[in-house]
Amino acid sequence: MTPFEIGIEALLALLSISFVLCFVRLYLGPDVPDRTVAFDLIATHAVGLFALFAIRNDSYFLLDGALVTAMLGFLGTLMLARYLERKSKRFHDSE
Secondary structure (H helix, E strand, C coil): CCHHHHHHHHHHHHHHHHHHHHHHHHHHCCCHHHHHHHHHHHHHHHHHHHHHHHHHHCCCHHHHHHHHHHHHHHHHHHHHHHHHHHHHHHHHHCC
């Protein structure tokens, strides 16, 4: 095993551990902004995992999955931010 392959495996392990910790933060909260940041981090970690698997397996088709995941993660975060903005606006208008 070359040092490059060892590095890829080490990065996959570290990114997987961090991925799980982000899921814990998403589950525990405690509020919606924390969960939004955790969701965005999960999407970013998924892109990184796709890229590392593509490098390790010499499969550039996985990079398409990384692009789709990045776009969906961004749109999900954007939609959640829009929801929070509207909810905040309704709360301030009722005062």
